[in-house]
Amino acid sequence: MKASKDAQRTARKLLEAAVTPDGGVDATVARKIVSTLAEKKPRGYLGVVDAFWRLVRLELGKNHAIIESAADLDLAMQSKVLADLQSKYGTQLTSEFRVNPELLGGMRIKVGSDVWDGSVRDRLARLEAKFK
Numbered sequence: 001m002k003a004s005k006d007a008q009r010t011a012r013k014l015l016e017a018a019v020t021p022d023g024g025v026d027a028t029v030a031r032k033i034v035s036t037l038a039e040k041k042p043r044g045y046l047g048v049v050d051a052f053w054r055l056v057r058l059e060l061g062k063n064h065a066i067i068e069s070a071a072d073l074d075l076a077m078q079s080k081v082l083a084d085l086q087s088k089y090g091t092q093l094t095s096e097f098r099v100n101p102e103l104l105g106g107m108r109i110k111v112g113s114d115v116w117d118g119s120v121r122d123r124l125a126r127l128e129a130k131f132k
Helices: 005-018 027-040 045-062 075-089 120-130
Strands: 064-069 094-099 107-111 114-117
Touching: 005 027, 005 045, 027 045, 045 064, 064 075, 075 094, 075 107
Parallel strands: 064 094
Antiparallel strands: 064 107, 107 114
16 A cells, blocks of 8 residues: 555654664654554544555565575674764664675665675676676
């Protein structure tokens, strides 16, 4: 269901109320907003709730990093990578380290819609594409 422009505008304003000064989302405020909308049921509230949750998911994605590597990273490397990402995205950034042997080597980092792929698999795929 696609939300109307009014619903999207209202959802953006509600999201501003739920975002903390450090850039995170206050979960209790977000839940209270949704429960109030569900209780009062203003006109078009389902579109507003849908658009609001979509914006919350995107906001949370901007503050969460998924770091994939071909082999397990030691704690020193994990803290260095996380410190570099936090200097770019802020200290509210959370992280999740995963091992993905399909990368062959290197690492892939995803923060929100930003993706940095420095894996051997990606490099081989780009090299193969040049010779096709």
